Amino acid sequence: MKMIVDLGKDSYPIFIEKGILTKLDLYIKDVFQGKKIMIISDDNVYGHYGKQVEDVLSKQYEVSSIVVEHGEKAKRFDILPSLYKQLLNAKITRTDCIIALGGGVIGDLAGFVAATYLRGIPFVQIPTSLLAQVDSSVGGKVAVDLPEGKNLIGAFYHPKLVLIDPTTLLTLSDHFISDGMGEVIKYGCIKDAKLFEQLLNYQDFKDLYQDIDQIIYRCVDCKRIVVENDLYDFGDRLILNFGHTLAHAIEQYYHYENYSHGQAVGIGMVQLTHISEQTGMTVPGTADLIASLLEKYHIPTACGLKTKDLLQAISLDKKNIHSSLSYVILKEIGQTIIYKGSHDFVLNKEVI
Known part of the structure; x- marks a missing residue:
């Protein structure tokens, strides 16, 4: 199943298909022709799908990963400097790409990092939770939390692509x-x-x-x-x-x-x-x-x-x-x- 979110220059496709994780490279190459991809995931999701996604993407790209602790605490504002430093150490540039592999927290966090690192680099949403697949991966809202409240620091920043594989729900x-x-x-x-x-x-x-x-x-x-x-x-x-x-x-x-x-x-x-x-x-x-x-x-x-x-x-x-x-x-x-x-x-x- 495919649909297009029609936002003019910010338009992007959404694909919903069981097993799509096994052929991510075929979809990503249509929206990203750079060299390096940084996957941002959490310790739960990465354990299930990180190696598989890395192996598929490594056919065409230089792939590395940042793995954060799972849960809402991963969206703390004060975690950002460590993420930016890891991107710099990996020599990620504005022509490279970030992939958000995980649920709503990872989508929000990775999207905000993509929106703000070097004034914005491309990113792709691969939501693995039901909440992220039906809601948070679509619409361009990205954010991190302050102690005073949730999503208080954020932006509207749209992905280049959303890939939804419902088989990931079987491990939830x-x-x-x-x-x-x-x-x-x-x-x-x-x-x-x-x-x-x-x-x-x-x-x-x-x-x-x-x-x-x-x-x-x-x-x-x-x-x-x-x-x-x-x-x-x-x-x-x-x-x-x-x-x-x-x-x-x-x-x-x-x-x-x-x-x-x-x-x-x-x-x-x-x-x-x-x-x-x-x-x-x-x-x-x-x-x-x-x-x-x-x-x-x-x-x-x-x-x-x-x-x-x-x-x-x-x-x-x-x-x-x-x-x-x-x-x-x-x-x-x-x-x-x-x-x-x-x-x-x-x-x-x-x-x-």
Whole structure:
């Protein structure tokens, strides 16, 4: 399966195919004719796929790798100098290429390094987690974290190519499957009611996997359409943040340890929808419907936090524009509106 993200001079193709890792060189040579490739990966993913990817690419390129510790801590701002130094030591130039091999953290980190090293060098996304395949590898958002919050230092910087191999999902733990399913369900909520209904009909992820190429394609296609219409996240693209205002605050409160991103998004979607139902903006029963689907894929729907504990994190949210937060609200499954409001909108619920 192939699609093009049409962004003029920044356009790039996305390929979704089981086994594509075995022939990466055939796709990369169409977008990169340089000599050197630096793979950036983490210690988990590299152990599964690093040698295979190096061997395939070494047919045509000089290949080296940087392997970081897995987890959100790999995106700390203070890790950047060591990465830049390794690129300099490898004599990586502006005509060379970085490959992001891993999940969303690696995609964000490697993309930010590519955007900022020597004022920008080409990079390719090879997402290996479900969350990265359906969401974070597409759209050009790259970033690192500050102690005060997630993704506060970043850029819009697009890859030359995205290569998605769904067979990498077979090596993921149940934890990372549920993490990615939080974002899959998000797309059903905001843009694709038929996808939402389809997800309800599977018994479990093993049952869903028979259609995984199609499901990834539908999620990515939803994101492609939104990104093409709103590249810099001030209009339609905001709908991709459904559940994220609460999710990022929950992640930060727990120092990115208690809940993965997709799990926090699940909690955020349900709890925000409970609030919007109470205000009459959302069809009654929608939050419970989302919760039932999340529970099928073992995603939490509440965390027992007092909302006042999240105030500081919410105030730093990047959707805070002109002292007003943009909340993504469901009218019903598949239909969204953007509601401009203060912190009080979510703080009116004592516990989430």
